[in-house]
Amino acid sequence: MKRTQLVTTITLVLILTIGFVLLMPFVVSMNACASTINEFPVPTPGSYPIGISRGPDGNVWFTEADGNKIGKITTSGLITEYSIPTPASDPVAIIPGPDGALWFTEADGNKIGRITTSGTITEYPVPTTNSFPDGITAGPDGALWFTEANSNKIGKITTSGFITETTVPASGSSPIDIIAGPDGALWFTEYGSNKIGRVTTSGSFTEFTIPTSDSCPSAIDITAGPDGNIWFAEYRGNNVGKITPSGLITEYSIPTPNCQVWGVAAGPDGNVWFTENNSNKIAKVTPSGSITEYPVPASGSGPWNIAAGPDGAIWFTERDSNMIGRIQPVTSSTFYFAEGTCRPGFDPYFCIQNPGSTDATVKITYMLGNGSNVTQDVNVPKNSRVTVTARDKLGTGDDPAHDFSSKVECTNGQSIIAERPMYFNYKPGTNNWTGGHDVVGATGPSSTFYFAEGTCRPGFDPYFCIQNPGSTDATVKITYMLGNGSNVTQDVNVPKNSRVTVTARDKLGTGDDPAHDFSSKVECTNGQSIIAERPMYFNYKPGTNNWTGGHDVVGFTE
Numbered sequence: 001m002k003r004t005q006l007v008t009t010i011t012l013v014l015i016l017t018i019g020f021v022l023l024m025p026f027v028v029s030m031n032a033c034a035s036t037i038n039e040f041p042v043p044t045p046g047s048y049p050i051g052i053s054r055g056p057d058g059n060v061w062f063t064e065a066d067g068n069k070i071g072k073i074t075t076s077g078l079i080t081e082y083s084i085p086t087p088a089s090d091p092v093a094i095i096p097g098p099d100g101a102l103w104f105t106e107a108d109g110n111k112i113g114r115i116t117t118s119g120t121i122t123e124y125p126v127p128t129t130n131s132f133p134d135g136i137t138a139g140p141d142g143a144l145w146f147t148e149a150n151s152n153k154i155g156k157i158t159t160s161g162f163i164t165e166t167t168v169p170a171s172g173s174s175p176i177d178i179i180a181g182p183d184g185a186l187w188f189t190e191y192g193s194n195k196i197g198r199v200t201t202s203g204s205f206t207e208f209t210i211p212t213s214d215s216c217p218s219a220i221d222i223t224a225g226p227d228g229n230i231w232f233a234e235y236r237g238n239n240v241g242k243i244t245p246s247g248l249i250t251e252y253s254i255p256t257p258n259c260q261v262w263g264v265a266a267g268p269d270g271n272v273w274f275t276e277n278n279s280n281k282i283a284k285v286t287p288s289g290s291i292t293e294y295p296v297p298a299s300g301s302g303p304w305n306i307a308a309g310p311d312g313a314i315w316f317t318e319r320d321s322n323m324i325g326r327i328q329p330v331t332s333s334t335f336y337f338a339e340g341t342c343r344p345g346f347d348p349y350f351c352i353q354n355p356g357s358t359d360a361t362v363k364i365t366y367m368l369g370n371g372s373n374v375t376q377d378v379n380v381p382k383n384s385r386v387t388v389t390a391r392d393k394l395g396t397g398d399d400p401a402h403d404f405s406s407k408v409e410c411t412n413g414q415s416i417i418a419e420r421p422m423y424f425n426y427k428p429g430t431n432n433w434t435g436g437h438d439v440v441g442a443t444g445p446s447s448t449f450y451f452a453e454g455t456c457r458p459g460f461d462p463y464f465c466i467q468n469p470g471s472t473d474a475t476v477k478i479t480y481m482l483g484n485g486s487n488v489t490q491d492v493n494v495p496k497n498s499r500v501t502v503t504a505r506d507k508l509g510t511g512d513d514p515a516h517d518f519s520s521k522v523e524c525t526n527g528q529s530i531i532a533e534r535p536m537y538f539n540y541k542p543g544t545n546n547w548t549g550g551h552d553v554v555g556f557t558e
Contacts, residue, residue, distance in 0.1 A: 335441025435549030449555025
């Protein structure tokens with residue numbers, strides 16, 4: 001049966017049982033207007049977009065259940081659609097595979113599909129007839145794992161198309177969604193038995209009963225959280241739940257009654273994001289259980305599934321309004337800085353503010369220019385601030401090991417603000433360029449950063465500091481848009497968990513003309529997310545009244 005049919009079987013009656021942990025949120029915002037939601041209509045009318053995922057090509061991919069298509073949307077909103085060969089296949093979930101392609105389930109077609117980033121589709125029939133393949137995920141063993149809601153099985157397909165199936169112990173469990181957990185196992189929801197299941201790659205099952213139960217079970221979507229736990233949606237229970245790898249379940253009640261939470265996904269801001277299908281909202285929950293809700297602009301849009309995109313935003317399907325939605329998280333627990341150095345003549349600091357009523361536990365990760373990482377733990381008392389001297393941790397040295405980018409993150413659920421002032425004697429000697437600059441950190445990585453200012457005229461030294469906080473090397477292209485109307489490009493590799501400094505003058509040279517003024521676009525071209533800053537040092541009016549100093553900005557992401 002289709003998920004639409006599944007939904008119509010659910011009556012909205014909530015019977016709470018005793019003997020479980022149900023935590024009410026302690027911070028609720030119904031009017032969280034700080035985050036902007038954009039919506040993009042799907043070209044095919046009535047396509048019924050359902051599943052959504054970040055692709056390996058820097059785009060977002062989604063399924064069109066009634067349109068029988070796979071859709072692709074760029075981060076700027078351009079949509080391309082690809083028709084599935086099997087008619088009325090009802091594509092549901094889609095995820096990136098280990099082979100650089102996207103894999104998806106065909107619920108009514110009873111197949112597993114594969115689509116390359118160029119749009120070539122291959123289909124593989126599931127051995128059990130009418131199995132209703134639903135959720136799918138990339139496993140730790142290099143295969144794709146999927147659920148079979150009707151046949152009560154977990155399936156596995158290799159990238160070459162070989163499928164094996166294993167029956168779930170609880171009869172009538174109706175497994176819906178599945179995810180690779182932090183423990184090397186696969187975790188899945190059992191809608192029919194109201195359980196969370198765990199299966200090892202060798203086929204050993206463990207099942208955990210969800211405390212909240214009623215006349216109709218409710219476990220639907222599932223995701224690996226940013227806190228090392230597994231998070232899941234309770235469609236009927238009106239909760240989001242989390243389960244530790246050892247099986248301890250905690251549930252958090254959603255403020256809006258009968259909201260019908262469906263999709264869940266880990267966000268780049270350290271929170272878990274979810275959709276409220278019936279109440280027409282997108283919401284987030286912190287690891288400690290604080291919930292914030294955001295109304296979707298289109299009325300009755302039916303937000304369904306949700307995923308973190310390549311641009312630091314959260315993307316979601318709007319089933320009933322036939323749109324793809326995008327919300328940019330406002331991160332208040334994590335800040336990124338691409339620039340930083342402890343070379344002689346530079347004094348960098350971190351100023352960390354905790355405006356909350358609880359002490360904040362903060363971790364600073366220094367990603368050094370030599371590829372290594374150093375961490376530092378800092379306690380910031382409530383309603384206070386702390387200043388951290390980077391040199392106290394990293395020392396001083398005139399080498400790449402003393403250049404750094406950084407991530408400042410609060411690890412105990414508090415909200416913080418982080419700035420990085422830096423003072424300098426840029427050109428020591430008779431013509432010192434002394435001064436300082438300061439930036440508030442970027443609240444999340446993105447695939448693209450724009451800078452309107454830049455010049456290589458005499459007396460100006462512009463740089464790009466590019467941070468790659470991810471676990472895969474980033475391929476970056478800088479496009480210099482020159483004042484004379486021409487463009488120059490430069491390719492840069494930024495190793496994982498590291499930073500690179502680019503001297504614009506090395507590419508553009510020096511000249512006192514419009515061809516040496518520039519704006520720029522710094523974009524990652526291989527699907528990673530980066531942070532980019534542009535520090536610039538200057539001797540603005542050389543002579544008797546020199547104006548020397550420097551300034552620095554984090555690029556704009558749109």
